Amino acid sequence: MAEQNQNAIQQELKTRHVSMIALGGSIGTGLFLASGATVSQAGPMGAITAYLVMGVMVYFLMTSLGEMATYMPTTGSFSEYGNRFIEPAMGFALGWNYWFNWAITIAAEVSAVGLVAQFWLPHVPAWVFSAVVLALIFFINLFSVSTFGETEFWLSTIKVVTIGFFLFVGVLTILGVIHSNQNVMHNLSVGNHGFVGGFQGVLSVFLVAGFSFQGTEMVGITAGEAKEPSKSVPKAINSVFWRILLFYIGAIFVISALVYYKDPNLLSAANNNDITVSPFTIVFKNAGIAFAASLMNAVILTSIISAANSATYAANRTLYALAKKGQAPKVFSKLSKFGVPWASLLLTIFVGMFAFLSDIKGGSEAYTWLVAASGLSGFIAWLGIALAHLRFRRAYVRQGKDLNKLVYKARWFPFGPILAIVLSIVVIVLQDPTSFTHFDWEKIGMTYLSVPIVVIPYIVYKIVKKSKLIPLDKIDLDSKAEH
Numbered sequence: 001m002a003e004q005n006q007n008a009i010q011q012e013l014k015t016r017h018v019s020m021i022a023l024g025g026s027i028g029t030g031l032f033l034a035s036g037a038t039v040s041q042a043g044p045m046g047a048i049t050a051y052l053v054m055g056v057m058v059y060f061l062m063t064s065l066g067e068m069a070t071y072m073p074t075t076g077s078f079s080e081y082g083n084r085f086i087e088p089a090m091g092f093a094l095g096w097n098y099w100f101n102w103a104i105t106i107a108a109e110v111s112a113v114g115l116v117a118q119f120w121l122p123h124v125p126a127w128v129f130s131a132v133v134l135a136l137i138f139f140i141n142l143f144s145v146s147t148f149g150e151t152e153f154w155l156s157t158i159k160v161v162t163i164g165f166f167l168f169v170g171v172l173t174i175l176g177v178i179h180s181n182q183n184v185m186h187n188l189s190v191g192n193h194g195f196v197g198g199f200q201g202v203l204s205v206f207l208v209a210g211f212s213f214q215g216t217e218m219v220g221i222t223a224g225e226a227k228e229p230s231k232s233v234p235k236a237i238n239s240v241f242w243r244i245l246l247f248y249i250g251a252i253f254v255i256s257a258l259v260y261y262k263d264p265n266l267l268s269a270a271n272n273n274d275i276t277v278s279p280f281t282i283v284f285k286n287a288g289i290a291f292a293a294s295l296m297n298a299v300i301l302t303s304i305i306s307a308a309n310s311a312t313y314a315a316n317r318t319l320y321a322l323a324k325k326g327q328a329p330k331v332f333s334k335l336s337k338f339g340v341p342w343a344s345l346l347l348t349i350f351v352g353m354f355a356f357l358s359d360i361k362g363g364s365e366a367y368t369w370l371v372a373a374s375g376l377s378g379f380i381a382w383l384g385i386a387l388a389h390l391r392f393r394r395a396y397v398r399q400g401k402d403l404n405k406l407v408y409k410a411r412w413f414p415f416g417p418i419l420a421i422v423l424s425i426v427v428i429v430l431q432d433p434t435s436f437t438h439f440d441w442e443k444i445g446m447t448y449l450s451v452p453i454v455v456i457p458y459i460v461y462k463i464v465k466k467s468k469l470i471p472l473d474k475i476d477l478d479s480k481a482e483h
Contacts, residue, residue, distance in 0.1 A: 010144060010225065011224075011225050011226060011227050012149070013225045013229075013232070014149070015228070015231060017146075017222070018149075018222045019231040021149065021156070022215070022240045023156055023160065023216075026212065028215075028304070031247070032278055035252055035255060035279060036255055038209070038252065039256050039261050040196075040261050040263070041201055042201035043197070044190070044252070044256030045193065046195045046197065046202045047205050048253065048256075049202055051205075051209045051245075054423075055209075055213065055241070055245045055248065057096065058216055058244075060417070060420060061382055062217070063237060064386060064416055066237045066408045067406060068220075068392055070233050070406075071477075075221060075320060076221060077321075078217075078221075078385065081097025081389075082094040083327075085389075085391040086469065087462075087469050089458050089467035091260065092467075094381065094459045095318055096387070096457055097450070098315075099315050101377030101378065102311040102314045102315035104351070104352070105307070105374060106312055106352030110352065113129050113133045114126025114127055114130040116301050119297045134349070137308050141313055141316060141340065141345055144193075145225045145340070152306060153214070155302050158302045160243070162299045163247045163295075167250050170212065170254030170258060170283055172444050173286070175253070175254065177414055182259070185258070191261075194256075196261060204428065206427070210379060210427050211378065214378035217381060219233060219237060221313075221314055221348065233408065254283065257281065259282055285297070312345070316341055317341070319344040319347065319348065320344045327461075374450065375431075375449070380450060390414060390417045394472055398432055398473055428448075432447040
């Protein structure tokens with residue numbers, strides 16, 4: 001592959017690409033399958049409350065990212081902002097954490113592709129479908145970023161249209177236009193006025209809600225390859241928040257109204273690959289849509305491919321950014337003639353393929369540990385974004401710059417980043433507190449492995465490179481970030 005002459009990637013992503021990449025990254029199997037389980041655990045109002053709180057936090061987090069991304073658009077924004085606004089050790093740890101998270105996610109998603117595709121062709125080995133999709137994703141990401149953006153735009157559009165259709169059918173059923181045997185008011189008021197399991201029930205769903213919203217932060221990575229980041233990033237942030245809130249809250253409301261919270265299918269959907277137990281499938285079937293299972297299976301298949309596609313892009317660009325800062329081997333900053341970091345792409349796909357092969361070759365225990373290791377990585381990335389924004393804004397003011405000259409200004413500062421920091425820490429710490437009370441070291445390791453994966457590189461880099469917290473008046477706010 002020919003190396004590109006100019007030392008920069010191509011800025012070819014349009015506003016619609018940026019919006020759909022952020023939107024598509026946060027709408028996946030968690031909504032289509034696991035959303036029913038949240039209703040059964042916390043009740044309809046408990047689930048809606050948890051998603052609302054997390055949605056508000058994500059909005060503020062996105063505005064924090066938007067302020068930095070419009071001021072300093074760059075590929076691999078998390079490591080760059082950590083490097084520049086906190087200290088190099090933080091950028092190093094955040095970057096490698098984020099790359100690892102998405103590289104392992106590729107393996108998890110392509111494994112799921114095989115299971116879902118067997119719905120139609122049960123006699124074909126699952127690994128065949130997985131291998132085909134992995135190869136497809138490699139070639140999509142091998143060519144220009146506009147190819148990736150266009151692919152992701154249409155894959156995400158399918159998901160958005162499906163949710164819109166689901167909400168339309170659901171509202172008609174609730175209003176009685178489509179016949180249903182469900183008692184809507186009874187379903188919505190179960191437990192204590194719609195709350196089941198009390199505060200603990202809401203908290204359990206609160207954790208799931210956080211995972212559901214992960215992926216929205218990809219808008220920060222796309223900023224470096226957007227044609228007009230000053231326009232596309234703010235528009236993506238504002239539109240994505242409202243759409244996600246509408247889709248998640250709307251979908252959970254429809255599920256709560258039309259499926260009784262003790263329906264055994266709701267509980268099994270979260271840990272079951274049988275598409276017939278999806279709450280979406282149940283609602284469609286009750287509305288008389290005979291092909292509901294095949295429809296939802298096709299949608300979930302596109303969702304998985306979309307997630308794997310986005311994961312490959314995010315990991316690839318993050319590794320590229322690390323290499324540009326000298327925090328990864330220089331070879332990973334090499335660009336193809338299409339402006340794609342080809343060496344970073346090859347390593348990312350290799351790691352995803354290796355983890356996937358370890359699963360199908362019987363090394364499921366090693367694979368399970370790899371997936372567990374990436375479990376809390378998204379929350380750690382969010383924590384890093386919030387910390388970087390606090391430092392950025394304080395440095396901006398300390399150095400006498402005019403806040404009114406910011407292209408995009410985060411609202412209610414410093415409430416937003418502080419809320420994100422507090423809630424991210426709560427989610428990380430309370431992921432599985434019972435494992436500590438029972439001294440279950442295996443569960444502790446499985447649940448919290450993401451933490452040492454970030455902390456250890458941070459400490460080692462800090463010691464070896466003598467990295468120190470950058471004083472606010474010394475933070476570089478003037479030189480442009482490298483794309």
